[in-house]
Amino acid sequence: MSKIKKTTIQDVAKYANVSSGTIDRVIHNRGKVSPAKKKKIEEAIKHLNFNPNLLARTLALGKQFMICSLLPESVISQNYWSLPRRGIMQSAEKYKDFGIVLEAYEYSLFDEESFVKQAQIIIDKNPDGVILAPLFEKESISFTQALEEKNIPYIFIDANIPDQNNLSYIGPELKNSGYIAGKLLNSILNMNDDILIVNMVKGIENSSHVWVIEDGFREFFDSNNYTNDRKINSLTIHTTDETEVTRELTKYYIKNPGVKGVFVTNSKAHLISEFHRAHELDGKVIGFDLIEENIASLKNGSIDFLISQNPVFQGGQAVQMLFDYFVYKKTPTEIQYVPLDIIIKENVDFYLNSQ
Known part of the structure; x- marks a missing residue:
């Protein structure tokens, strides 16, 4: 930790062109100060982002x-x-x-x-x-x-x-975020529509957060007996490169034409929505996060829900x-x-x- 120079009462006084004593009277609300000077001091405090109480404590620590x-x-x-x-x-x-x-x-x-x-x-x-x-x-x-x-x-x-x-x-509470995604997707699918979970990670075995999200998603369907007439499969794609994602999705959809709903466990749902649009597929898509591409796909109707994690x-x-x-x-x-x-x-x- 190194020493740091912070904004002082003297800095505020110089900026407002008043004495340090006048600054002190305004801060502690004692003594008489003209309305004009008080206004100048308040403007200086705001402009310099001066916090007397916090500054006093950090000055006492004297550290960065x-x-x-x-x-x-x-x-x-x-x-x-x-x-x-x-x-x-x-x-x-x-x-x-x-x-x-x-x-x-x-x-x-x-x-x-x-x-x-x-x-x-x-x-x-x-x-x-x-x-x-x-x-x-x-x-x-x-x-x-x-x-x-x-x-x-x-x-x-x-x-x-x-x-x-x-x-x-x-x-986010990761498992709950997956559960919510399952509930949302189920609300816009038919009972026998197949579902695909897409994970785009380097190695699923070293990405426990993805497992937790997927587990929450599956728990919704299992706990509500919504799995009897449909398949819920997961596909791990080890890249977010659009060409590679398209290639992997194409191979999967050829073998699994019944997919009608897709849950993407990261912020790349727009890659799936673009694949659907390019191939004129009517699948429903849900994913995470308000990035620019996802917002565009949400607005054109190729993504149905986004979950924002603040x-x-x-x-x-x-x-x-x-x-x-x-x-x-x-x-x-x-x-x-x-x-x-x-x-x-x-x-x-x-x-x-x-x-």
């Missing part, structure tokens, strides 16, 4: 806190992983004057070695805290064990690994929790499930405008 984030890479600005990253960066910016410094790292969802490499860089940085999306379970556990050896706290977002020592998990909130809340932990010694809630929002084409614009 480095947070490292490790998320899947976001190759374009509108894909899913750009959203929690946006939340992290916005929250870090909010607290930068109070000692928070962010360093963001990325790994490829289809390359475990990229995760290992980035994780080692973070370990060598010796940060004060880490925000992690642990989508490679084995590598994530090795990483967090190394963090624990150095007493570095960490928070999971988007996916959880049970029985770890993370400060908190912020994200990724921007997840990222922002993780920074907030670490800040409170560093400054106020406040222990975070062990699990903070985010609300799951059901988005259809009729409400998507209202939802987007409210964000």
